């Protein structure tokens with residue numbers, strides 16, 4: 395197989411394009427939806443990152459997943475600051491996971507508990523995306539809803555402890571290339587990455603149904 399970092403990117407490329415062009419994402423980033431839709435989306439992220447990051451400590455010493463666990467990636471505290479800004483101090487009281495979000499978070503937790511390679515698939519799908527397209531989303535959100543640049547509301551997208559995202563991504567791809575997995579396991583991880591994109595697509599579909607455009 396090609397370098398694993400290349401194989402996983404190529405294998406998920408088509409679904410990436412679908413995710414980018416999903417109607418919820420394009421409406422959101424096209425400025426056609428209100429800040430409530432953005433807040434609802436951010437709430438869904440809270441459930442997913444709780445599942446990813448609740449497992450971090452237990453996986454830190456794992457030979458497969460351990461190298462990927464990096465404190466500078468952790469997002470839950472940032473999401474919570476964004477939610478306090480978007481929903482107010484009692485944001486927890488109104489927080490509800492969509493069915494697709496519940497399924498997604500449950501799958502992440504399941505991988506975290508039983509299959510470190512699967513956890514890496516979910517880790518890659520979210521964090522490498524956040525470091526990449528996330529920066530485009532942040533820029534659009536700041537413009538659409540008037541958040542302070544890199545401030546409350548978009549802190550999820552701000553990796554304060556990663557000064558050079560391009561270098562960080564290169565290093566991350568190096569970790570993927572060196573992953574302690576044989577070719578069969580790598581293929582399984584790629585398959586799980588595709589599932590991770592499916593879960594994201596399902597969340598977008600449910601959000602799209604909740605925030606339809608009148609057009």
Ligand code: HEM
Nearest residue numbers: 403410413414419423518519520522523526527528530594
């Ligand atoms: C409108 C929404 C999105 C935009 C504009 C966007 C944009 C981008 C861009 C420009 C890159 C390339 C970065 C590079 O070459 O270094 C990228 C990479 C990536 N994106 Fe997205 N993205 C979006 C949504 C998503 C979603 C929903 C996911 C999955 C949950 C995702 C996952 C990824 C991943 C995993 C990569 C890294 C690919 C690799 O280099 O291995 N993206 N994105």
